[in-house]
Amino acid sequence: MAATWEASVTESINAVYLLFSAYLVFIMQLGFAMLCAGSVRAKNAMNIMLTNVVDAVVGTISYYLFGFAFAFGAGSRSNPFIGTAFFGLQGVPNESYDYSYFLYQWAFAIAVAGITSGSIAERTQFGAYLVFSFLLTGFVYPVAAHWVWSPAGWLNPVAAGGALLFGSGAIDFAGSGVVHLVGGVAGLWGSVVEGPRVGRFDAFGRPVAMRGHNATLVVLGTFLLWFGWFGFNPGSFSKILVPYPDAPHQGNWTGVGRTAVATALAGSTAGLVTLFGRRMLVGHWDALDVCNGLLGGLVAVTSGCAVVEPWAAIVCGFVAAWVLIGLNALALKLRFDDPLEAAQLHGGCGAWGLIFTGLFAKEEFVVQAYESGEVGARRPFGLLMGGGWGLLGAQVVEVAAVAAWVSVTMGPLFYLLRKLRLLRISAEEEIAGLDISRHGGYAYAAHPDDNHRYGLYSEYVRIQDGPRS
Amino acid sequence: MSCSSDLAALLGSGAANASGAAGYICGQFESVSLQFTDAASAIDSTYLLFSAYLVFAMQLGFAMLCAGSVRAKNTMNIMLTNVLDAAAGALFYYLFGFAFAFGGPSNGFIGRHFFGLKGVPEVGFDYPFFLFQWAFAIAAAGITSGSIAERTQFVAYLIYSAFLTGFVYPVVSHWFWSGDGWASASRTAGEALLFRSGVIDFAGSGVVHMVGGVAGLWAALIEGPRIGRFDHAGRSVALRGHSASLVVLGTFLLWFGWYGFNPGSFTTILKSYGPAGSIHGQWSAVGRTAVTTTLAGSVAALTTLFGKRLQTGHWNVVDVCNAVVDPWAAVVCGFVSAWVLIGLNQAAARYKYDDPLEAAQLHGGCGAWGIIFTALFARERYVNEVYPGRPGRPYGLFMGGGGRLLAAHVVQILVIFGWVTCTMGPLFLLLHKLGLLRISAEDEMAGMDLTRHGGFAYVYHDEEHDPSKHEGGFMLRSAVARIEPNSTPSTTNQV
């Protein structure tokens, strides 16, 4: 009697935990939509939001049909490179994967395409979105996920009979590499192939700021992403009822809580550092930079959130902020244009996050996260914590492998789309704005008392400044 | 007790105190078992509560969807109605609604206990359950408010909202969801089921969405279209909402909330289906429901997108969103419901029916399709898992389960349509006769935010620098704007 009750209690509490985490991760899609909408100019707002909605729905279909199978399919011909079972959810539920697990992974998958769509905003044809988002969610991302997260993958850190890479495997707990680096590198190639937006750099190659049209939406999106990150990182434990034998009264519930704390601290630190850093560099307190910095910290801690102490998360956020600031400066120098800084933010901070894990992972937490706290288990851990080079080596291999994989798949794809003239819109359309040329109208309708005397703030400011200057 | 005597016999006379030992051991078992009962209550309540919170988030989604879909001059009005919906709904559902809906034992037509939550908690009727049902009730009223947006008096809104959440909706939910309801699929053991099947309206395609949609249909019919919606030649003129950002925000929030709406309707999660200890249980069914919800919504969204592109030649984000709004089961469901929606919108334009949020078409039409769909595709195993205790019950026609389920569902559509028509129709007609329903044409042209709510929703143009306008503050500015209500350049008035 007791045993059966126990199974039911365990299954149901884990399902509750995983499902609500999945819902939170889904909220990130809303966060991306709002962040993107606020970060582009008003004339393209509708386009970018439509792509976000379409990312979600196209991703759903392709992840349901192929993606989940490529990522987690543990068939008879399973290999370290790609999964081969569970197409269209056949064979689910089984001992390893229930529907709730699929839902959770699906929410991750659609986030990847959301990242990339930010990089190529304001100048991309709608058909191109459909193609790349289908392929990215259905094939490129699942393969990377299979390497690191499937028990059969060649980079995975869970010893399932086979040997681990460098005796350790790569620790990418919630996907700094698998999700963010994949999305960021795809975005990098997308925007490199497309080139900058019309008017982003003037005739002398100097950057011209193109601010988004609505800071409120940016803040809304940032907070929603942060909210969703509480599903993203702590949720990646996927089970909460797993006691740790090596510590009394502790279990995944402790790890989950610590992960959430580390997530909040890394994001907060990065936000604050960006605030002061940008204040020194540009001279004003910029809310949008703070938002991006905050997200950079969250991205960076995603890899190691479960295996580091909270204080290390502060270090992580601190460095992530400078990584982002540095990469943004570099992007300007190289005339690389990414409307949402997605490549810098998700790619750069994601790569830093993987390295960070290789430096600061704590052995006790690594054993708890990947061996359920088995007593006496030993694994390589962070270099700076005295754990040797094994883990750091595996992390570096993951950065290189993921970046290379995405480059050899998405790079040619974008290039092909460009050759077929399916990628970029015409300059006229771009100047007029995508909403009017492709979507039948602007995102915002006119204000009733539009014929007002001072229609614009700039006019108002000019009048205010007039007597003084 | 039987445990104790059984075990005593097994221990036999050899034991020094067989019955004592047996009693001791069995006492331990008993306490463990009770602890697990507590654990089950805690898990189920946690699940139900958070699902209820998600359903509540749908109210936020409705508010944003409505706000974005109306013209800027009426934004404040529509959002106020959404807030009040939730607030008035809480009061009336607390006082009467919950009692009408779930106050068993009853006569099968209407409940009669639990007024003002008296007697709660009781086994099966705890506070989280009330909260969950309340969130459903306000969703029904929220649907209707979309149909009559931009032209309805605020008082009319208060009256119908109280009536709908306090009486009309609870009665319908009593029929189909209460253990006493005459058409319920989970009727108390011993009672006969309708067509030996009962109606499987799991999360309320009919009970919530059709009720809201049909009420909206009558209201919109009685009020007539908005001024300027159809030109003199009777051609349809698009009156586009003022903010696509808000529409997308609302749509995603509704999608988010739907994860409380559909999977949450199990109301418990700790329930094993297979042999105890297996992986099959409500937790898996809950996950399956969430997945079908996702798929149906996604397919419907994609279908609407491509379907509309053929017709109008441009991608329209609003259509994508509307289709996402009513997913029920799976890919085919989503595919068909998208065409149902497109077809009904065509019909509405032809018959000069004006529904600013397409609420009647969307919730009424797709809700009815959802009911039929269930009767066609319900799978035997799932039906028996979800509604246990009656082996051999009918299931989907296309799955080989015979037509009895379909018959029951057709009956459901008819009675819901009839009941809502007989109650809400006369109410709206009465309000219309009393002149309480529709605002004056002048008010409508100027926008209700100005005439009824003391100002517009948006104030982007500060005027403090202009002393002549500063006197009297923004009320004066509103008055100025009032003189020139025709100032809207309608050419770019598109979403």
Added chain:
Amino acid sequence: MSCSSDLAALLGSGAANASGAAGYICGQFESVSLQFTDAASAIDSTYLLFSAYLVFAMQLGFAMLCAGSVRAKNTMNIMLTNVLDAAAGALFYYLFGFAFAFGGPSNGFIGRHFFGLKGVPEVGFDYPFFLFQWAFAIAAAGITSGSIAERTQFVAYLIYSAFLTGFVYPVVSHWFWSGDGWASASRTAGEALLFRSGVIDFAGSGVVHMVGGVAGLWAALIEGPRIGRFDHAGRSVALRGHSASLVVLGTFLLWFGWYGFNPGSFTTILKSYGPAGSIHGQWSAVGRTAVTTTLAGSVAALTTLFGKRLQTGHWNVVDVCNAVVDPWAAVVCGFVSAWVLIGLNQAAARYKYDDPLEAAQLHGGCGAWGIIFTALFARERYVNEVYPGRPGRPYGLFMGGGGRLLAAHVVQILVIFGWVTCTMGPLFLLLHKLGLLRISAEDEMAGMDLTRHGGFAYVYHDEEHDPSKHEGGFMLRSAVARIEPNSTPSTTNQV
């Protein structure tokens, strides 16, 4: 162990290996019991974590409410402060705040362990608990930021926010919520309770809302009203916020988050009240709390709506929302708190006190009313369920529980007011003397987004007809104009 020896004696010598059998059986019980403990930890942590996430969503609600309630020219400033609130709050609450608040054993006044979370997890102080408390701490700072919106320097904001989350708020929460606090109702067994009762401030009407409200009161008093808020004759001039959509969005998000705030304050859900296995337990109390929250908010919203209509003659959605923001217990609570809010707003207008978000009136006034309300209406059974282990404790005055609880609560109001006044008052005064508090009049007229944050929050007009107008305007606008000389019909756009 005692199980094993007891059972061995009962089994006696008749059994082949009595002590072996007893040990085996007891070992099984032991392991089941341990598993049960694990399950309880998992369930409670799940509950607490998701509640903490909901409370965190309130920060988003505050940001949107603030953004919508200020004028467009200051939107970016107020939102930046809200983001930083959460970020700086996380850092300072991690370093000091949590230690001051819960680092027992202490001296009753201030905690002194757990700095930088050293020593966590410990029994009763796990990471989810920290996360939950952090979300509360940043809510307190978020309340204050509303009071001083539109006229405060950014540096001042950083300083007070760190001080409030790192020191002032934690000390107050130590007094009332820590097991060591001198006024806590759940004081460690053996310690005397204040007035043999302790203060029942369950979810922080006083600890969170009054602290935030009183801090905001002093800040707003020291800063003085915004320019243009009162005209030369001293009459009040409405400075309306720029977006009602955002206000409604924020209000609903706060309402949503409140379901984490109030029910979440139980921090556990798996706890039986009756005999084990009964339906009465924390899960039911949690549900009840959610229901009272809903009802109080709804009634307050409805009351404010009708109350204000009498006064100003039009429905005003913003008022509804503000009242929804602070529900505490039940219908009467909501009803009175609406009148408290209306009265305080009247008083504020009379005394030329300017608080852009009515934060001091709302959170300070309704928070204080909530404290009194508890002392009047607390029900004996619920008090004993929620704070077990001390039978015969005082309860609500109107419920026949005597005046001791009321006395304790009056003391609470006084000490909170005194403490916050003594700490935050001098801080704001010092900042004022140093010229760090208020921005210059020119900056205030032009809007802080332009002068401090590099540009406005909204850029709807990408194209300009006359680039020459923009010399010295703001850079990005003119830059864009250079590239895109085309003009389109000017549309003034909103969120």
